[in-house]
Amino acid sequence: MAHISTEHEVLAAVFQVRPGRPPATSRKPALHVLLWERALDPEKGRWALPGGHLGPDEDLTSSVRRQLAEKVDLRELAHLEQLAVFSDPDRVPGPRTIASTFLGLVPSPATPELPPDTRWHPVSELPAMAFDHGPMVEHAHNRLVAKLSYTNIGFALAPSEFALSTLRDIYSAALGHPVDATNLQRVLERRRVITRTGTTARSGRSGGRPAALYRFTDSRYRVTDEFAALRPPG
Amino acid sequence: MAHISTEHEVLAAVFQVRPGRPPATSRKPALHVLLWERALDPEKGRWALPGGHLGPDEDLTSSVRRQLAEKVDLRELAHLEQLAVFSDPDRVPGPRTIASTFLGLVPSPATPELPPDTRWHPVSELPAMAFDHGPMVEHAHNRLVAKLSYTNIGFALAPSEFALSTLRDIYSAALGHPVDATNLQRVLERRRVITRTGTTARSGRSGGRPAALYRFTDSRYRVTDEFAALRPPG
Numbered sequence: 040m041a042h043i044s045t046e047h048e049v050l051a052a053v054f055q056v057r058p059g060r061p062p063a064t065s066r067k068p069a070l071h072v073l074l075w076e077r078a079l080d081p082e083k084g085r086w087a088l089p090g091g092h093l094g095p096d097e098d099l100t101s102s103v104r105r106q107l108a109e110k111v112d113l114r115e116l117a118h119l120e121q122l123a124v125f126s127d128p129d130r131v132p133g134p135r136t137i138a139s140t141f142l143g144l145v146p147s148p149a150t151p152e153l154p155p156d157t158r159w160h161p162v163s164e165l166p167a168m169a170f171d172h173g174p175m176v177e178h179a180h181n182r183l184v185a186k187l188s189y190t191n192i193g194f195a196l197a198p199s200e201f202a203l204s205t206l207r208d209i210y211s212a213a214l215g216h217p218v219d220a221t222n223l224q225r226v227l228e229r230r231r232v233i234t235r236t237g238t239t240a241r242s243g244r245s246g247g248r249p250a251a252l253y254r255f256t257d258s259r260y261r262v263t264d265e266f267a268a269l270r271p272p273g
Numbered sequence: 274m275a276h277i278s279t280e281h282e283v284l285a286a287v288f289q290v291r292p293g294r295p296p297a298t299s300r301k302p303a304l305h306v307l308l309w310e311r312a313l314d315p316e317k318g319r320w321a322l323p324g325g326h327l328g329p330d331e332d333l334t335s336s337v338r339r340q341l342a343e344k345v346d347l348r349e350l351a352h353l354e355q356l357a358v359f360s361d362p363d364r365v366p367g368p369r370t371i372a373s374t375f376l377g378l379v380p381s382p383a384t385p386e387l388p389p390d391t392r393w394h395p396v397s398e399l400p401a402m403a404f405d406h407g408p409m410v411e412h413a414h415n416r417l418v419a420k421l422s423y424t425n426i427g428f429a430l431a432p433s434e435f436a437l438s439t440l441r442d443i444y445s446a447a448l449g450h451p452v453d454a455t456n457l458q459r460v461l462e463r464r465r466v467i468t469r470t471g472t473t474a475r476s477g478r479s480g481g482r483p484a485a486l487y488r489f490t491d492s493r494y495r496v497t498d499e500f501a502a503l504r505p506p507g
Contacts, residue, residue: 044278
């Protein structure tokens with residue numbers, strides 16, 4: 040078979056847990072994804088993931104970092120990893136373009152400055168999306184949900200120190216369903232994913248007890264599953 | 274930045290647990306990877322992962338299936354999934370070529386017929402490898418080891434029914450270190466990864482008790498981690 044040439048783009052699904060927007064009936068924190076509005080055809084007015092074409096002298100990770108830097112301050116990104124490749128021959132009009140997708144996470148409550156064409160959208164209420172970027176967000180969200188269950192990836196969504204009620208809100212938002220704070224604490228402490236700082240914060244509720252503060256034990260991504268039978272000896 | 278065109282190839286690290294080769298001092302099962310010997314320059318005589326260039330009308334998964342079919346009967350593949358993209362601008366000589374890698378698993382004791390240029394090599398004793406295919410095997414092996422700890426992926430390396438001693442040999446070979454059969458049984462039964470068939474097999478040792486037979490509960494890939502606090506309610 041003849042060798043064909045294709046174009047290659049990198050696209051990032053960058054997530055953050057943020058308060059619901061003011062007009063919403065609830066200000067409950069929700070998982071948001073960073074999107075920009077296309078000003079030109081094709082798909083003018085639709086919303087797209089940040090990213091763009093691979094340059095001649097860069098690999099995929101350098102490329103996505105360069106292109107994300109145009110949208111957000113990279114120091115705000117606590118985690119960035121390669122996800123799936125989208126390679127359907129007809130996924131975009133024009134020359135065949137293969138897309139490598141990335142997962143990026145911004146801790147709350149950071150408030151990165153955004154360019155005027157760019158906005159956070161709740162994952163549960165995506166606007167009209169360009170090309171195959173809707174399925175890309177869904178795929179990245181599914182990977183995030185899975186990784187929350189067997190890794191410490193929550194560190195990249197949480198503040199550096201937090202009360203358990205804050206962590207519960209972050210996990211609930213990222214997973215898309217309610218999580219019990221006591222169960223969450225039990226599981227994450229048993230796996231040494233979170234550690235008590237020894238300090239407390241005043242509860243937001245008047246008269247409430249001061250809440251114990253926690254932090255993630257590691258701020259480097261790792262599999263946390265306690266499958267001790269499979270660890271190397273010693 | 275100008276849009277550049279690149280070529281795109283798909284490459285598969287296909288693993289199987291197989292007995293050590295006869296001249297080896299031990300016939301202990303070891304993890305092997307499927308490689309073919311390059312007959313032409315560049316890198317003539319070095320060993321490479323099966324795969325090749327993406328065709329004009331296929332996506333990555335169709336392409337890797339088509340190209341693997343030239344090396345091994347696809348019905349023998351119990352698992353195939355996309356792994357990382359290797360995109361260093363200078364990874365191969367000639368036109369820039371981006372490589373998407375895949376992980377493939379063949380259960381033991383299948384003995385696929387191989388073309389004459391193709392052979393199973395122990396992962397611990399790789400021959401001189403072409404291009405960046407050595408690091409690709411290492412990366413795929415690392416992913417396999419991680420996935421053994423939080424998924425049921427072992428089903429794709431094991432026979433349909435097996436004694437625990439067989440499963441222990443398969444896990445030990447894939448992980449690269451000894452595993453205790455009793456611990457393995459405890460963990461995998463607790464997570465409902467394996468189930469007793471209710472039948473037994475005669476032990477290989479003379480006078481040994483007949484060994485209970487097991488099977489994998491599911492033969493579809495899933496995360497098995499018991500992180501119940503994070504499951505959707507109901």
